[in-house]
Amino acid sequence: MLDRPESSGSGDRVPLSDLFIGFLKVSLSGFGGGLVWARRAVVEQQQWMGEQEFAETLTLCQLMPGPNIVGITVCVGAKLRGAIGAISAVAGFILVPWTVGLTIGGIVLRNAEIAVLQNILGRLSASAAGLLIGTGLRLLTPHRSRRTALLFAGLAFAGMAFTSLPLPIVLLALAPISIAVAGLESARAR
Amino acid sequence: MNSSSATLVLAAHLAVLSSISFGGFPTVLPDVHDFAVAKGWVTDQEFANFFAVSQVTPGPNMILMMSFVGLKVGGIPAAIAAALATFVPPCAMYYLSYRLWDRFRDLPWQRIVRRGLAPLTVGLVIAGGYVMARSAAIGWQSVAITAAAMALMLGTRLNPLWILTAGGALGGLGLL
Numbered sequence A: 001m002l003d004r005p006e007s008s009g010s011g012d013r014v015p016l017s018d019l020f021i022g023f024l025k026v027s028l029s030g031f032g033g034g035l036v037w038a039r040r041a042v043v044e045q046q047q048w049m050g051e052q053e054f055a056e057t058l059t060l061c062q063l064m065p066g067p068n069i070v071g072i073t074v075c076v077g078a079k080l081r082g083a084i085g086a087i088s089a090v091a092g093f094i095l096v097p098w099t100v101g102l103t104i105g106g107i108v109l110r111n112a113e114i115a116v117l118q119n120i121l122g123r124l125s126a127s128a129a130g131l132l133i134g135t136g137l138r139l140l141t142p143h144r145s146r147r148t149a150l151l152f153a154g155l156a157f158a159g160m161a162f163t164s165l166p167l168p169i170v171l172l173a174l175a176p177i178s179i180a181v182a183g184l185e186s187a188r189a190r
Numbered sequence B: 001m002n003s004s005s006a007t008l009v010l011a012a013h014l015a016v017l018s019s020i021s022f023g024g025f026p027t028v029l030p031d032v033h034d035f036a037v038a039k040g041w042v043t044d045q046e047f048a049n050f051f052a053v054s055q056v057t058p059g060p061n062m063i064l065m066m067s068f069v070g071l072k073v074g075g076i077p078a079a080i081a082a083a084l085a086t087f088v089p090p091c092a093m094y095y096l097s098y099r100l101w102d103r104f105r106d107l108p109w110q111r112i113v114r115r116g117l118a119p120l121t122v123g124l125v126i127a128g129g130y131v132m133a134r135s136a137a138i139g140w141q142s143v144a145i146t147a148a149a150m151a152l153m154l155g156t157r158l159n160p161l162w163i164l165t166a167g168g169a170l171g172g173l174g175l176l
Helices: A016-029 A034-045 A051-063 A068-110 A115-143 A147-161 A167-189 B003-019 B025-038 B044-055 B061-099 B101-106 B109-136 B140-155 B160-172
Strands: none
Touching: A016 A034, A016 A068, A034 A051, A034 A068, A051 A068, A051 B061, A051 B109, A068 B044, A068 B061, A115 A147, A115 B044, A115 B109, A115 B140, A115 B160, A147 A167, A147 B025, A147 B109, A167 B025, A167 B109, B003 B025, B003 B061, B025 B044, B025 B061, B025 B109, B044 B061, B044 B109, B109 B140, B140 B160
């Protein structure tokens, strides 16, 4: 087990405004790969966490529901300043970008009837969908060699894409079996 | 349904979904899509538009996308309610689990649970992309763009923003 590294820097309490502004920057720069920017800010620039601790935190966040980047934001804030730190960091991450996005996006969407805009939005949406599928396929590559993993990925895909079952049902049906199979496999490997 | 009860229904639904959105919010997109379209709140086309606009906006794009659904359902109050329902439940869970971190990390079944959940997460992400592609698909051009974006994502390390820009530009210039 790794000891949690002491927070580097002066050792004084990090001001809440630093958390707010730090994660506001991460949020604004995080177009495609939000994770890249979060690591850069937290590990390299602010040195709020060590490399190892950041990786462990990310794993924790991936185990939990919700957007992973927001999870990192909460954990860094909580580590440095407790609950109020987590709130400041999340506020920095969400408040300004959300307000600006809702305002500008709202105007664009209200004029979505305009033919040119409709074309742009349609093709943007098609490209974004392709990126999402590509990201999913990339995430699948580490599991390539496990046939059962591919099976369960396929089942989850089919359950959501081709049936009208709600997500909770699909997850509740598949998760226990998938976890049990993973347990059996690792018991046999041992 | 009047707009304030619709707001409550939407917020409650999003709060449940965000609490089980393992692998991030794109995994629950198909569910939100079916729910909002079935209620008659948004059309396929509008949902695809929300996706497009939120994906080219920096910052918390899924929170923003759910707010666009809220905006349509009940104006600014509903947009705020949708945003809160999308990020508050996961944030509370992140916070609590971070507090339990050390105990959490030592449990031997943690790796097994992760191995079991990971493939499901991946399948759901791909399903999210597939459902969005289907609702954006007007003609073969959309399908071609989706396929090209997917191939570029898989085959290159290109910044996704360029891929989105290229897709939007093709549409704007009327080339595809």
